[in-house]
Amino acid sequence: MLADPGVVQxxxxxxxxxALCGFVGVFVVMRRQSFAGHAITDVGFTGGAGAPLAGxxxxxxLLAFSVIGSIVMARLGDKIRERDVATGVVLTASLGLxxxxxxxxxRYVSQPAALLFGSIFAIRSGVLLTTMVVxxxxxxxxxxxxxxxxxxxxxxxxxxxxxxxxxxxxxxxLLIMGVAVAEAAQLVGVLLTTxLLIGPASAAITFSxxxxxxxxxxxxxxxxxxxxxxxxxxxxxxxxxxxxxWPVSFFLGVLALGTFVIARFFSAGDSRRSESNEA
Amino acid sequence: MIELPYMQxxxxxxxxxxxxxxxxxxxxxxxxxxxATHALAQIGFAGAAGAVLIGxxxxxxLLAFSLLGAGGxxxxxxxxxxxxxxxxxxxxxxxxxxxxxxxxxRTYATDAFSLLFGTIVGISRTQVAATAALAVLSLLTxxxxxxxxxxxxxxxxxxxxxxxxxxxxxxxxLACIAIAATTTIPTVGTLLIFALMVAPPAAATLLTxxxxxxxxxxxxxxxxxxxxxxxxxxxTGLPVGFLIASFAALVYIGVRVYTTVTAP
Amino acid sequence: MVKVLDRxxxxxxxxxxxxxxxxxxxxxxxxxxxxFVGFGLDGEKWGFSLPSKQRAAxxxxxxxxxxxxxxxxxxxGKLSGGExxxxxxxxxxxxxxxIVLLDEPLSNLDIASASEIVxxxxxxxxxxxxxxxxxxxxINPLIEVMDRVIYLAAGRAAxxxxxxxxxxxxxxxxxxxxxxxxRVGDRVVVLxx
Numbered sequence: 001m002l003a004d005p006g007v008v009q010x011x012x013x014x015x016x017x018x019a020l021c022g023f024v025g026v027f028v029v030m031r032r033q034s035f036a037g038h039a040i041t042d043v044g045f046t047g048g049a050g051a052p053l054a055g056x057x058x059x060x061x062l063l064a065f066s067v068i069g070s071i072v073m074a075r076l077g078d079k080i081r082e083r084d085v086a087t088g089v090v091l092t093a094s095l096g097l098x099x100x101x102x103x104x105x106x107r108y109v110s111q112p113a114a115l116l117f118g119s120i121f122a123i124r125s126g127v128l129l130t131t132m133v134v135x136x137x138x139x140x141x142x143x144x145x146x147x148x149x150x151x152x153x154x155x156x157x158x159x160x161x162x163x164x165x166x167x168x169x170x171x172x173x174l175l176i177m178g179v180a181v182a183e184a185a186q187l188v189g190v191l192l193t194t195x196l197l198i199g200p201a202s203a204a205i206t207f208s209x210x211x212x213x214x215x216x217x218x219x220x221x222x223x224x225x226x227x228x229x230x231x232x233x234x235x236x237x238x239x240x241x242x243x244x245x246w247p248v249s250f251f252l253g254v255l256a257l258g259t260f261v262i263a264r265f266f267s268a269g270d271s272r273r274s275e276s277n278e279a
Numbered sequence: 280m281i282e283l284p285y286m287q288x289x290x291x292x293x294x295x296x297x298x299x300x301x302x303x304x305x306x307x308x309x310x311x312x313x314x315a316t317h318a319l320a321q322i323g324f325a326g327a328a329g330a331v332l333i334g335x336x337x338x339x340x341l342l343a344f345s346l347l348g349a350g351g352x353x354x355x356x357x358x359x360x361x362x363x364x365x366x367x368x369x370x371x372x373x374x375x376x377x378x379x380x381x382x383x384x385r386t387y388a389t390d391a392f393s394l395l396f397g398t399i400v401g402i403s404r405t406q407v408a409a410t411a412a413l414a415v416l417s418l419l420t421x422x423x424x425x426x427x428x429x430x431x432x433x434x435x436x437x438x439x440x441x442x443x444x445x446x447x448x449x450x451x452x453l454a455c456i457a458i459a460a461t462t463t464i465p466t467v468g469t470l471l472i473f474a475l476m477v478a479p480p481a482a483a484t485l486l487t488x489x490x491x492x493x494x495x496x497x498x499x500x501x502x503x504x505x506x507x508x509x510x511x512x513x514x515t516g517l518p519v520g521f522l523i524a525s526f527a528a529l530v531y532i533g534v535r536v537y538t539t540v541t542a543p
Numbered sequence: 544m545v546k547v548l549d550r551x552x553x554x555x556x557x558x559x560x561x562x563x564x565x566x567x568x569x570x571x572x573x574x575x576x577x578x579f580v581g582f583g584l585d586g587e588k589w590g591f592s593l594p595s596k597q598r599a600a601x602x603x604x605x606x607x608x609x610x611x612x613x614x615x616x617x618x619x620g621k622l623s624g625g626e627x628x629x630x631x632x633x634x635x636x637x638x639x640x641x642i643v644l645l646d647e648p649l650s651n652l653d654i655a656s657a658s659e660i661v662x663x664x665x666x667x668x669x670x671x672x673x674x675x676x677x678x679x680x681x682i683n684p685l686i687e688v689m690d691r692v693i694y695l696a697a698g699r700a701a702x703x704x705x706x707x708x709x710x711x712x713x714x715x716x717x718x719x720x721x722x723x724x725x726r727v728g729d730r731v732v733v734l735x736x
Contacts, residue, residue: 035367038370084311085308088314090528091473096528103518144590150582155582158561161555162587195375198367205571253371
């Protein structure tokens with residue numbers, strides 16, 4: 001099956017995107033922003049669905065909406081307490097718009113489906129290069145933010161007292177996440193992106209004691225889950241009911257949840273220490 | 280338009296959905312459960328796709344999947360941490376399964392999207408009755424646990440100490456959301472119950488601190504969004520889901536601006 | 544202009560160490576006590592810190608100063624309240640401050656942990672030569688180690704050395720009702736009704 005150039009492209013793109021999502025995802029899970037991470041993919045989906053109406057490339061719409069969505073979320077939700085609702089309202093507005101866009105362009109019904117579930121076996125070659133460039137940019141940006149980002153995640157008040165621009169950092173982080181997620185979504189679809197962003201990272205975090213390790217494991221888990229999913233999806237052409245492959249999203253969604261449950265199960269014994277200290 | 284029987288049905292369903300979403304939305308906002316609400320609606324969508332595959336009414340698939348999802352999220356979150364990550368993972372697993380159902384089913388697009396985004400035409404009296412039954416069921420469940428739920432929401436630890444079974448409570452509450460999401464199938468669409476459970480109730484809690492008033496105000500704001508959305512959908516032909524979601528978001532942003540400006 | 548340590552006040556001064564009111568640390572945070580304390584050294588700087596012997600030695604020294612070496616490699620979120628509080632203090636010490644602000648560091652701690660934290664802070668102010676500003680609701684655990692008290696009650700304040708402020712007539716006047724100050728051996732206890 002590796003003789004099939006479509007599969008090789010899919011594996012390459014899939015692994016790059018999975019690694020990027022794993023890296024960004026560790027911060028998303030640590031900051032408890034899974035909802036925002038998922039919402040941005042949905043917001044991006046609306047942009048992707050709407051762009052053709054304005055005669056634009058769906059990718060441009062996806063990226064533009066992701067960026068705008070992350071800024072609005074950051075502006076509306078300063079305090080943690082408001083964040084949930086702020087994300088919800090942005091999501092509400094964008095889902096409504098999405099409904100409108102889909103309604104106007106009923107001719108392209110297949111396009112939203114591709115946006116939702118991805119078309120990883122049909123990747124244009126130019127896209128791969130852009131993915132690498134944008135992915136590298138996200139990694140560099142995160143490397144620059146790294147220390148103050150973790151400081152303000154763990155200990156926001158002290159970080160602010162030490163002169164860390166906490167608000168700027170949280171907006172910048174949402175922006176990086178928005179770009180990473182938009183990149184991933186255009187390659188593997190909106191659904192896979194959320195699974196890739198949250199699944200490997202949350203599994204890695206359950207047993208890691210240090211952020212660099214968590215990042216390493218998240219990247220490995222992501223790459224492995226992605227590769228397995230692509231192989232299984234490819235193999236499933238011969239499975240019942242026959243003649244059609246099972247979607248990559250299915251395998252990835254199930255693998256993401258499964259890995260997390262297993263990781264949590266095995267790390268459960270590890271929390272003894274804390275209990276003995278609680279006394 | 281009010282003479283048309285299907286429009287009467289649409290308005291009645293809209294009212295039922297507004298009431299249910301207003302009551303449950305109050306707790307959704309207080310408990311910070313917007314994500315769970317969104318996830319359960321999407322999980323339900325996957326179930327509906329599964330029901331179509333095996334030739335059952337979509338409502339049952341929706342109900343079964345979203346209840347299963349509620350149970351899964353509740354049990355996995357028992358240790359308290361990583362609640363939102365678990366919500367995301369259960370949701371993507373269900374959606375992936377939904378994608379599989381859609382692929383196996385060949386019939387994609389239109390049916391699925393009307394489940395997601397809603398429609399106002401062709402709502403029958405039986406559907407109204409089904410919605411009403413589910414609405415009553417979820418309201419009764421909330422009424423039964425109103426006091427412990429409010430207590431546990433505002434003061435988790437004290438409630439725990441008083442012996443309130445927190446896990447049972449939170450799973451029951453998620454189940455309530457799941458049932459409420461099912462009420463919306465014919466008109467509003469599963470995606471947009473989310474709009475009505477988050478934005479107007481959140482606006483209501485910005486305006487008042489008293490629980491009963493916040494619930495009442497949430498219902499009123501929901502009714503305004505819902506009925507004007509349905510009426511405009513009828514006159515303009517635009518999708519009802521778009522109108523209701525936009526009104527809901529506008530209500531929240533409007534109230535947010537108003538309270539910021541008038542704040543001392 | 545208000546000046547602290549002969550310098551105009553600005554955000555993020557390294558000369559002032561700050562321990563915020565206790566915040567809940569996520570139990571699943573992938574961060575060791577050591578990493579957490581390290582933020583006190585360079586947490587506000589962009590980029591990431593490369594492993595360095597000097598850095599590690601400074602962090603270890605701060606951990607030793609607060610007696611937290613035993614759990615330096617355990618995940619922060621899984622430590623008890625008292626253990627976490629020591630890490631917070633070690634973090635504040637690392638910027639080599641002249642003043643340390645502690646905002647309610649004893650809240651939510653049991654009596655034993657609270658008195659240990661007081662001992663740690665008292666030891667540090669002597670060994671490191673720092674001024675400690677300690678905000679608390681319960682004055683009793685601190686009475687023996689304080690130099691000066693700013694006692695705020697009912698919108699009024701009494702300022703001065705401990706033996707001038709912690710007296711029945713001063714505190715009773717401050718509160719507007721009778722307050723007992725009891726001496727047990729060489730210890731002093733404030734009893735409010």
